Amino acid sequence: MRFWSAVWAIFWKDVRAEFRTKDILTGMLVFAILAVLVFNFAFDLRVERPQTVIPGVMWVAIIFASMLGLNRSFILEQDRGSLAGILLAPVDRSAIYLGKVLGNLVFMFAVEVILLPIMVVLFNVNVLMPSVLLFVGLGTVGFAVVGTIFSAIAVNTRAREVMLPVLLLPVMVPVVIAAVKGTAGILDGNPLSEQMGALRLLIAFDVIFLGIAFLTFDYVLEE
Secondary structure (H helix, E strand, O other): OHHHHHHHHHHHHHHHHHHHHOHHHHHHHHHHHHHHHHHHHHHOOOOOOHHHOHHHHHHHHHHHHHHHHHHHHHHHHHHHOOHHHHHHOOOOHHHHHHHHHHHHHHHHHHHHHHHHHHHHHHHOOOOOOHHHHHHHHHHHHHHHHHHHHHHHHHOOOOOHHHHHHHHHHHHOHHHHHHHHHHHHHHHOOOOHHHHHHHHHHHHHHHHHHHHHHHHHHHHHOOO
């Protein structure tokens, strides 16, 4: 119970702080919408079937908007001097990790809740199907799980804003490929049963890296 109380405390602290300032959510949402708008104008007169480009457009917007939020996950506390206080708290540091992951997931899902209906309006393609949302959810979990631990690594480096994409993107290649492939297959009208390979890859990635990050987070925070 003490462990989960610590997880909730970290999560609720991040959510309350963000809803007071809205620094992370605003930046993520503006970037995602601008990216979708640019792609929409670029493809408007050149693409006959929007279904062929929507998976790439959607995941580009989600990936880079998510990295903006993940990059700020530990930087704000480092700049305010509160990170040292959190590390001195008498709790398991894996609770800090889980709290941060849950907070990042809330911010990423909040952006997607607004972004996906906008894509439906702009591209006139239904991306709110349950199968598509399943791939979006699993891919987002993968980004939050890996991005949170890499954000903790990058926060103690000099080029911390640049270091996170350098570390994160190569590791996330399987997630990106599986998510784009699965989303494209669903939008092409194929049943979910034909996308089980991509779905299993996403689930396996999320479970494996969550376990690895949970076990190693204590060492990551050691300078």
